[in-house]
């Protein structure tokens with residue numbers, strides 16, 4: 459039987475309008491002190507027709523910022539900015555969680571004034587936009603074992619601030635080659651302490667972060683995103699099955715709000731994780747796969763996931779769910795205004811006329 463994606467869905471204590479999730483998307487439009495602004499609040503409120511909004515990646519600490527003008531959750535001004543977002547989304551009946559993204563080795567001193575930190579002093583191949591132009595990704599500083607509790611505390615503090623701002627929870631970003639994923643990956647993590655070497659050890663830090671954040675704000679407010687085997691940001695993972703099995707086995711008892719799996723086309727890692735994780739599963743694609751209504755329907759009908767997250771469809775179509783419902787054509791993304799800028803290409807995408 460086909461499941462109605464447009465019907466409400468109960469996600470823990472949260473009542474979602476439907477089963478469509480707005481995937482997290484960095485837009486580089488934070489204001490002064492990397493605090494969200496009224497414009498950011500307007501953007502998210504416009505997209506509150508999604509059952510759940512996952513915000514753009516948000517740094518839990520200054521050193522965790524990897525790109526210009528991404529928002530943070532480590533100062534009081536940022537909390538005030540996020541309150542604008544939470545209030546605007548709630549005013550129109552939406553639900554919104556902040557994605558906590560510590561970018562680890564994907565960053566640059568020109569952005570933060572600090573050398574990036576990572577599990578090991580291994581640079582990712584590639585370049586990063588530092589504001590004026592592109593720079594090679596630097597060799598990060600390896601975090602000492604006794605520094606790790608401090609990084610956990612940064613995630614905990616950011617999660618507390620998210621709740622203080624009125625957001626409905628947080629998503630831990632353990633995907634796409636950023637800090638938590640760098641711990642999971644065997645080519646980015648060459649540690650010889652309890653946080654490296656075996657799948658269980660490489661999963662340990664991510665499980666510790668999730669455990670601590672869940673203890674601080676309640677497991678029912680904490681989701682986590684993974685992208686098993688996804689090569690973005692120079693990640694090359696071997697032992698993918700064993701690593702993610704160890705991770706999800708460690709996460710399973712926590713009672714988290716959801717597991718969000720970004721799947722590359724042709725991979726089936728998500729199926730095993732679905733059986734290991736006792737809660738709600740969100741499926742999205744990496745950048746390559748189809749992300750349309752048909753895919754969402756087949757993911758939910760085949761029980762690969764409970765919810766489906768769409769990225770670029772929501773970026774360019776504030777009323778994406780309504781367009782899906784009536785079968786209307788979709789606006790295309792304007793690449794030139796995707797990263798950075800103001801209202802153009804951000805809050806001025808058209809809605810269907812009434």
Ligand SMILES: Cc1cc2nc3c(=O)[nH]c(=O)nc-3n(C[C@H](O)[C@H](O)[C@H](O)COP(=O)(O)O)c2cc1C
Pocket residue numbers: 481482483484485514515557559631633634683720742743744745746747748749767768769770771796
């Ligand atoms: C502009 C842009 C920014 C993105 N930023 C993030 C991010 O901050 N965090 C994240 O987990 N994924 C990010 N992604 C990946 C999306 O969440 C999603 O997985 C991807 O776009 C594939 O879905 P789609 O085909 O529906 O767009 C970004 C994607 C786009 C297009």
